[in-house]
Amino acid sequence: MATTISGLILAIITTDLNKVSGGGCPVFVAKDNEEMEKVSLLLSRILGGVIHDLENGVYFIFRH
Amino acid sequence: MDKYLLVIISGIVAGVLVRFLVLRSDYRHYPAYPHGYFTHIALGFIAASLGAVAIPAIAKPDYVAVTFLVLAAQQFREIRNMERETLNNLEESKLIRRGNDYIEGIARVFEARNYLVIITALATSATTQWLGIKYAFITAVIFIIIALKLMRGSYIGDIVEVVEGRIHFNGSILMVDDVIIMNVGLASTREKILQDGLGVLIKPKDDDARLTLHSPGQRMAIIHDVVAVLGTKVDMNETELAPMARKNVDTGHLGFFIVPNEPDIEMLIAVIKGVPVLETAQGTTLKSFYGRKAAD
Numbered sequence: 001m002a003t004t005i006s007g008l009i010l011a012i013i014t015t016d017l018n019k020v021s022g023g024g025c026p027v028f029v030a031k032d033n034e035e036m037e038k039v040s041l042l043l044s045r046i047l048g049g050v051i052h053d054l055e056n057g058v059y060f061i062f063r064h
Numbered sequence: 065m066d067k068y069l070l071v072i073i074s075g076i077v078a079g080v081l082v083r084f085l086v087l088r089s090d091y092r093h094y095p096a097y098p099h100g101y102f103t104h105i106a107l108g109f110i111a112a113s114l115g116a117v118a119i120p121a122i123a124k125p126d127y128v129a130v131t132f133l134v135l136a137a138q139q140f141r142e143i144r145n146m147e148r149e150t151l152n153n154l155e156e157s158k159l160i161r162r163g164n165d166y167i168e169g170i171a172r173v174f175e176a177r178n179y180l181v182i183i184t185a186l187a188t189s190a191t192t193q194w195l196g197i198k199y200a201f202i203t204a205v206i207f208i209i210i211a212l213k214l215m216r217g218s219y220i221g222d223i224v225e226v227v228e229g230r231i232h233f234n235g236s237i238l239m240v241d242d243v244i245i246m247n248v249g250l251a252s253t254r255e256k257i258l259q260d261g262l263g264v265l266i267k268p269k270d271d272d273a274r275l276t277l278h279s280p281g282q283r284m285a286i287i288h289d290v291v292a293v294l295g296t297k298v299d300m301n302e303t304e305l306a307p308m309a310r311k312n313v314d315t316g317h318l319g320f321f322i323v324p325n326e327p328d329i330e331m332l333i334a335v336i337k338g339v340p341v342l343e344t345a346q347g348t349t350l351k352s353f354y355g356r357k358a359a360d
Contacts (some may be wrong), residue, residue, distance in 0.1 A: 042303075052249045059249050
């Protein structure tokens, strides 16, 4: 079976770029909550990760 | 020769009968295919033959033959490896895995059952040899009862209480009563979980049970068995609905969460109670002096 990397943030989706800095993964900026939810859903399905919510306007996709 | 024939046949019949009776194939037991069945019945037949010819070999007397029988019995250790390998290979393509502890448990049981067959055949043929075929029936029945009752092992239902739990969200944190399960990001996923999800609390009855539930292997076994019966809505790239069992660190009870295909809380509780307690996960702290002292 193919080897996969887990325990890794695959992408960060946020409405507020000030809350995020640096990091080794792409950051997607959304204009509002609705777009953030939609982009997160699409990214999680494409990347095969789980969406987590930091409850401050930042979502991230994590592969467990 | 005729007498030995009867001795051997009685041993083989009793042995194969025991193997057949303990070879169950319900929802969580492997094997599930006719070929798997046949393999184990055939191995059971070989084991029974080994046990059955031992007494005539001694009675003859042919001590070299007895030595070879002991050597042959060693081969049954291979059964454990065979089962472990098969189950491990199947594991890789599973969404919900059995876990190594469960696989090891199953493999051990398969090995032990063949020894049980050998002992049954040995005892039955010995009885036929010295007391006659009538008494052999009694011996065979006793061993069948031992195989079915005493080798049963214990079940989760024996050591815990399982009660329905309320699924709710604390912000983005999914909880079953007071147990934190995980962080769920999407509002739509939260709604789905509240709508279709089931939660139960698994409460250990004593410190041994608490240690048993502490083991991740035991939790994986519980999750695997529940999914095998009730199904799950998890798919390959949609792992948010994955069933989980997390513990309350203070009390040691588990919160179990699943989004099943068949949302039937009573059956969920019944299935959890029917999960075997894994040998490797079994807590035994109350059997030790320090464990008992620490518990009071």
